[in-house]
Amino acid sequence: xxxxxxxxxxxxxxxxxxxxxxxxxxxxxxxxxxxxxxxxxxxxxxxxxxxxxxxxxxxxxxxxxxxxxxxxxxxxxxxxxxxxxxxxxxxxxxxxxxxxxxxxxxxxxxxxxxxxxxxxxxxxx
Amino acid sequence: xxxxxxxxxxxxxxxxxxxxxxxxxxxxxxxxxxxxxxxxxxxxxxxxxxxxxxxxxxxxxxxxxxxxxxxxxxxxxxxxxxxxxxxxxxxxxxxxxxxxxxxxxxxxxxxxxxxxxxxxxxxxxxxxxxxxxxxxxxxxxxxxxxxxxxxxxxxxxxxxxxxxxxxxxxxxxxxxxxxxxxxxxxxxxxxxxxxxxxxxxxxxxxxxxxxxxxxxxxxxxxxxxxxxxxxxxxxxxxxxxxxxxxxxxxxxxxxxxxxxxxxxxxxxxxxxxxxxxxxxxxxxxxxxxxxxxxxxxxxxxxxxxxxxxxxxxxxxxxxxxxxxxxxxxxxxxxxxxxxxxxxxxxxxxxxxxxxxxxxxxxxxxxxxxxxxxxxxxxxxxxxxxxxxxxxxxxxxxxxxxxxxxxxxxxxxxxxxxxxxxxxxxxxxxxxxxxxxxxxxxxxxxxxxxxxxxxxxxxxxxxxxxxxxxxxxxxxxxxxxxxxxxxxxxxxxxxxxxxxxxxxxxxxxxxxxxxxxxxxxxxxxxxxxxxxxxxxxxxxxxxxxxxxxxxxxxxxxxxxxxxxxxxxxxxxxxxxxxxxxxxxxxxxxxxxxxxxxxxxxxxxxxxxxxxxxxxxxxxxxxxxxxxxxxxxxxxxxxxxxxxxxxxxxxxxxxxxxxxxxxxxxxxxxxxxxxxxxxxxxxxxxxxxxxxxxxxxxxxxxxxxxxxxxxxxxxxxxxxxxxxxxxxxxxxxxxxxxxxxxxxxxxxxxxxxxxxxxxxxxxxxxxxxxxxxxxxxxxxxxxx
Numbered sequence: 009x010x011x012x013x014x015x016x017x018x019x020x021x022x023x024x025x026x027x028x029x030x031x032x033x034x035x036x037x038x039x040x041x042x043x044x045x046x047x048x049x050x051x052x053x054x055x056x057x058x059x060x061x062x063x064x065x066x067x068x069x070x071x072x073x074x075x076x077x078x079x080x081x082x083x084x085x086x087x088x089x090x091x092x093x094x095x096x097x098x099x100x101x102x103x104x105x106x107x108x109x110x111x112x113x114x115x116x117x118x119x120x121x122x123x124x125x126x127x128x129x130x131x132x133x
Numbered sequence: 134x135x136x137x138x139x140x141x142x143x144x145x146x147x148x149x150x151x152x153x154x155x156x157x158x159x160x161x162x163x164x165x166x167x168x169x170x171x172x173x174x175x176x177x178x179x180x181x182x183x184x185x186x187x188x189x190x191x192x193x194x195x196x197x198x199x200x201x202x203x204x205x206x207x208x209x210x211x212x213x214x215x216x217x218x219x220x221x222x223x224x225x226x227x228x229x230x231x232x233x234x235x236x237x238x239x240x241x242x243x244x245x246x247x248x249x250x251x252x253x254x255x256x257x258x259x260x261x262x263x264x265x266x267x268x269x270x271x272x273x274x275x276x277x278x279x280x281x282x283x284x285x286x287x288x289x290x291x292x293x294x295x296x297x298x299x300x301x302x303x304x305x306x307x308x309x310x311x312x313x314x315x316x317x318x319x320x321x322x323x324x325x326x327x328x329x330x331x332x333x334x335x336x337x338x339x340x341x342x343x344x345x346x347x348x349x350x351x352x353x354x355x356x357x358x359x360x361x362x363x364x365x366x367x368x369x370x371x372x373x374x375x376x377x378x379x380x381x382x383x384x385x386x387x388x389x390x391x392x393x394x395x396x397x398x399x400x401x402x403x404x405x406x407x408x409x410x411x412x413x414x415x416x417x418x419x420x421x422x423x424x425x426x427x428x429x430x431x432x433x434x435x436x437x438x439x440x441x442x443x444x445x446x447x448x449x450x451x452x453x454x455x456x457x458x459x460x461x462x463x464x465x466x467x468x469x470x471x472x473x474x475x476x477x478x479x480x481x482x483x484x485x486x487x488x489x490x491x492x493x494x495x496x497x498x499x500x501x502x503x504x505x506x507x508x509x510x511x512x513x514x515x516x517x518x519x520x521x522x523x524x525x526x527x528x529x530x531x532x533x534x535x536x537x538x539x540x541x542x543x544x545x546x547x548x549x550x551x552x553x554x555x556x557x558x559x560x561x562x563x564x565x566x567x568x569x570x571x572x573x574x575x576x577x578x579x580x581x582x583x584x585x586x587x588x589x590x591x592x593x594x595x596x597x598x599x600x601x602x603x604x605x606x607x608x609x610x611x612x613x614x615x616x617x618x619x620x621x622x623x624x625x626x627x628x629x630x631x632x633x634x635x636x637x638x639x640x641x642x643x644x645x646x647x648x649x650x651x652x653x654x655x656x657x658x659x660x661x662x663x664x665x666x667x668x669x670x671x672x673x674x675x676x677x678x679x680x681x682x683x684x685x686x687x688x689x690x691x692x693x694x695x696x697x698x699x700x701x702x703x704x705x706x707x708x709x710x711x712x713x714x715x716x717x718x719x720x721x722x723x724x725x726x727x728x729x730x731x732x733x734x735x736x737x738x739x740x741x742x743x744x745x746x747x748x749x750x751x752x753x754x755x756x757x758x759x760x761x762x763x764x765x766x767x768x769x770x771x772x773x774x775x776x777x778x779x780x781x782x783x784x785x786x787x788x789x790x791x792x793x794x795x796x797x798x799x800x801x802x803x804x805x806x807x808x809x810x811x812x813x814x815x816x817x818x819x820x821x822x823x824x825x826x827x828x829x830x831x832x833x834x835x836x837x838x839x840x841x842x843x844x845x846x847x848x849x850x851x852x853x854x855x856x857x858x859x860x861x862x863x864x865x866x867x868x869x870x871x872x873x874x875x876x877x878x879x880x881x882x883x884x885x886x887x888x889x890x891x892x893x894x895x896x897x898x899x900x901x902x903x904x905x906x907x908x909x910x911x912x913x914x915x
Contacts, residue, residue: 011731013777014839016744020770022832023751029706029824031816034760034805038767041797042751045774050835052778052786054842055852062782063856063868070860076868077782079859080852083872085778085786087884093793094891097800101895104804113808115702122700129691131684133297 013053020046033103033113040099044092048085055081137184139195142211142264145178145225149257153250160246168236168586171249172229175256179225185218189615192624196266196330205269212266212330215615219465220263220394222612223386223472228256230590234480235378237586238487248288252382255281259387263394268317268327275313275355275391279306282388286375298371301679305358305368306388313355313395320348320402329398333622336402349403352395353412360392360446363420367676370427370439377483380435381590384442385476393449393468397461401622405456410541413454418549420447425556429657430664434482434492434564438475441518441560444553445471451549452533457540458625462617463533466629469613470525470598474514477594478564481511484587485568490577494563499573503580506588508569513595515565517602519558519650520643523631525601525608530554530646532629534639551646558650559657605629710827717834721841728840740780747773760805768798785869 024046027039055078063079065072107113110120135141152174159167185195198210213221235252239245258281261274280303287299321327323342324335332339339345356362361369369389373380383389396413403409424444431437445467452464484507486492489500501508517526537546582588601608609629617625633640653660668674721727750769757763771794779787816824855872865871873881 010843011840012736012740012744014836014843016747017839018832018834018836019748020751020832021835022828023755025710025828025831026755026824029703029710029828031703034763034808037801037805038754038763041767041801042754042770045771049774049777050839052781052783053839056843056847057781059780060782062784065860065866065868067866072856072868076856078849078852079855079868079872082783082786082869083877085783086789086869086873087880089786089789089793090884091887093797094888096797098891098894100800100804101898104808105898107808118702119700122698124700126691126695129687131687133293133300 010053010057013049013057017046017050017053020049031115033107033115036115037096037100037103040092041096044089044096048088048092051081051085051088139197139213141181142195142197142213143199145181146211146257146260146264148174148178149228149253149260153253153257156249156253157246160249165236165240165245165586167246167249168233171253172232174253175225175228175232178260179222179229182213182218182221182225185213186222186611189213189215189218190611192615192618194330198266201267201270206327207269208267208328209270210266210328211264212328213264214619215612215617216394216397216619217263219469219612219616220390221260223469224256224259224263227382227386227472227476227590227594228252230476230480230593231378231382233586234381234483234590235376237584238376238378238483240584240586244288248285248376248378251281251284251288252378255285255383255387259391262391266328266330268321268329268332271329272310272314272317275359276307276310278388278391279303279310279359282306282372282379282383285379285383286372288375288379292374294371295374298368298374302368302372304683305365305679309355309358309365312351312358316348316351316355319344319351320399323348324402333401336622339402340406345403345406346408349406349408349412352399352403356392356395356450357416358392359395360389360450361420361443362392362416362447362450363423364675366420366423366443367674367679369443370436371676373433373435373439377435377479377486380439381476381479381483384439385479386472389442389446390449390468390472393446393453396450396453397464397620400453400456400461400620404453410454410456414451414542414546414549415454417447417449417451417454418546418553420444421451421549421553422556423447425553425560426664427668428560429556429653429660430668432494432661434485434494434497434568435479437494437560437564438478438482441557442475444557445475448533448550448553451546452536453620455537455540455543455546457536457543458617458621459627460533460536460540460546461620462613462625462627463529463536465613465616465620466525466532466609467529469601470517470529473594473598473601474517474524474526477510477514477591477598478518480587480591480594481507481514482564484583484591485580487587488578488583489580494567497568497574497576498571499569500576500580501569504569504582506582506592510588510591510595511565511569513599514591515561517595517598518561518564520554520646523602524598525605526598527643528602528605528629528631530643531633531637531639534642535637538638538642547642551642551649554646555649556653558646559653562650562654563657602631605631707823707827710831714827714830714834717831717838721837726841728837728844731844743773743776743780746770747777761802764798764801764805767801768794771797783869785867 020042024039024042027035027042030036030039058075058077061074061076063072063076063082106118110118112118136144152171156167156171159170163170188195195213196210198208201207201209232249232252235249236245239248242248255278258274258277262271262278265271265274283299283303286302287295289295290299320332320339323344324332324339326332326335339348342348358365369384372383375383421444424440424442424447428437428440428444431440449464449468452460452467455461482492484504485497485500488504489497491497513524517524520526520530533550534547537543537550540546606629610626613629614626747770750766750771750773753766753769754763757766771790775787775790775794778790855868855876859865859868859871863871863875865875
């Protein structure tokens with residue numbers, strides 16, 4: 009059953025990586041959004057899949073009565089969703105401000121830290 | 134710790150560092166008079182080391198140890214024998230006088246406190262080097278002397294020459310220190326102990342070890358760089374850029390002698406082999422001749438002294454290298470004499486410079502009547518340097534000639550020694566006679582005698598040199614012979630006489646030296662021109678070589694950085710994902726552990742449908758022509774993933790995913806529609822092909838990785854633990870929530886913090902803006 013989802017995870021990864029390799033800020037942002045989903049689904053699938061039954065204990069009982077879905081990856085993914093959303097939000101604002109300051113959305117033109125013209129190394133004392 | 138006895142030595146070691154901390158404050162309130170108060174600390178250390186002298190003269194040694202890093206056999210341990218005690222006495226004793234001298238020399242200087250602080254730091258490091266027992270302790274102190282001497286040499290850091298000299302000294306001596314560390318650790322492993330006191334007994338083990346040559350080269354490299362042996366001699370004269378108190382201290386008794394100390398310390402372990410007795414005397418001898426010849430060339434009195442220091446160090450290395458007991462006794466006496474006379478002469482030159490405004494030997498003359506005390510100190514010290522009776526330098530020369538004469542290959546070493554000493558004689562005469570006698574020359578300042586602080590040091594050391602000569606028998610018994618015994622590893626105690634008791638070859642050699650020296654002195658001016666011409670013809674020296682090596686390294690580093698860091702983000706991303714693809718596939722290819730192909734398994738139609746929607750969503754984003762479309766389409770795969778969560782027993786995840794996905798799309802749409810972005814993807818078709826292959830490869834790799842993981846047996850231990858205890862001890866029925874807020878509560882705190890910090894960062898990014906808001910061109914190009 010998990011094999012199908014393995015392939016799906018691979019497709020999500022491939023799509024997001026293709027977007028990340030782009031030069032344009034917007035496409036990279038989209039790539040990051042998909043990457044988050046791909047990773048979360050990977051964790052979720054690696055914990056094995058169980059249909060329908062959420063890991064919730066019935067009122068009268070101290071243990072689940074039937075086999076439930078694995079709770080651990082769910083807890084991890086829940087954290088990861090929130091974190092990847094924060095990351096996306098931060099990156100979004102960073103990209104927005106970078107565009108405002110530098111006047112470009114092309115990564116090849118964002119060369120403030122590593123300018124194109126190489127300066128002479130400091131040879132004196 | 135007790136205030137008396139062996140353990141009190143730890144206080145003596147700590148003292149200079151305390152003084153270093155106090156110096157800036159005292160110098161602020163007391164000005165130059167702070168030197169008087171601060172000099173008490175090295176003086177007390179001197180007394181502490183003096184208390185060991187009677188015991189050591191009887192052949193005792195002292196040890197004390199504090200645990201430092203016991204798991205790695207690193208102790209803070211000290212070992213006091215004849216060698217370390219004499220060195221410690223010289224360092225603390227001369228250190229006391231230098232402290233006073235520095236007070237006088239830098240009187241009124243705004244950074245006097247800082248200077249004294251550096252000086253004390255150096256003193257503390259140097260004392261540590263000579264008393265350290267553990268080799269790691271020794272190494273740390275050794276590098277500390279390199280660093281503090283960097284600070285001292287570069288004290289006048291506003292001048293370029295000063296900065297260059299400081300860097301040069303640090304690179305040469307610090308680099309040698311690294312070699313030394315390797316050598317010491319290797320020796321420690323081979324000898325079975327990291328304590329020098331124990332290592333000294335395993336000389337035979339080390340000499341027969343297959344690593345002997347490696348240990349020898351590494352240790353000698355450390356010693357040669359520190360003690361400015363040819364071809365590393367260039368940093369020492371350059372270090373004369375430092376204020377004179379530094380030169381007087383570092384280049385008479387301390388820093389540069391550390392290398393000699395190391396060789397002497399390691400002599401019982403590494404000495405007395407063919408390698409030792411060839412390499413050391415040859416390099417020492419060359420250094421002796423090179424130092425004196427280059428010294429003749431100089432007209433700056435301080436540089437003359439610097440080059441004779443190089444020469445003296447060469448002589449000491451040569452003598453230590455002969456492994457002959459008498460020659461080593463000669464080295465010990467010479468080292469003692471040299472510390473006294475060279476310290477004194479540096480201070481004399483500094484005083485002349487300070488009071489007359491110049492130290493160029495062509496611009497000073499006839500100062501004796503104006504500066505009688507300094508002049509006396511100069512004459513006495515120069516006599517010792519020239520090796521004339523009745524000073525201790527004379528005894529040193531007699532004994533060392535006696536030693537080289539009888540040593541293996543003695544003829545050659547004696548030749549080196551006579552030639553070097555003759556030139557040293559001439560240079561000593563120059564330093565003493567030129568400034569103080571002959572016709573008076575008009576100096577930039579009207580010269581007069583220096584203050585008490587300035588003259589106290591030089592005259593004290595000069596008189597000590599005279600006294601040591603007069604009482605050479607007891608000085609020899611108490612101080613010098615124990616040191617020789619420590620270097621040899623076997624007891625040695627021959628009575629020393631000021632005047633030779635019989636007509637030995639040494640006496641004839643001495644006479645020859647003096648005669649040759651007088652001739653050289655007579656033709657000094659002509660020789661200076663000849664040497665200068667010769668050097669100009671050669672036109673290259675290690676000093677220039679240092680700059681060239683440094684330039685090559687810097688240029689190489691720049692080229693490498695510019696090649697690796699192209700500045701193109703696309704290249705970086707491609708490199709990253711290429712590495713990821715390799716990491717995914719190479720292990721599978723190498724081990725052949727591919728995931729087994731299994732059937733997809735049974736699925737309901739709607740499950741197929743949802744998976745298909747996710748794929749279509751991704752494809753739609755990839756091929757979208759306009760950014761708004763792409764952003765909206767982004768929601769498709771997000772909601773598909775949410776549905777998957779919902780179907781497979783994760784309602785919490787599904788709801789969160791719905792929320793987040795909706796928010797993401799809304800925010801993206803809000804922000805991105807404000808930007809005037811070109812919607813097209815500006816990749817070339819070849820670039821696109823590469824990127825598609827790369828991303829497909831990565832995706833396939835991750836797919837296969839995940840399949841391999843799933844085909845492994847599942848370990849439910851953790852999940853079962855959480856399921857079992859969720860209600861019973863954490864009293865929650867929703868197991869996922871219990872994990873988040875209870876079992877892994879700290880993770881959730883971390884998560885909340887991340888969200889909070891992100892929020893703050895977003896706020897800062899939006900609110901904080903440069904003053905002129907990107908309107909002017911200069912602002913944009915910044």
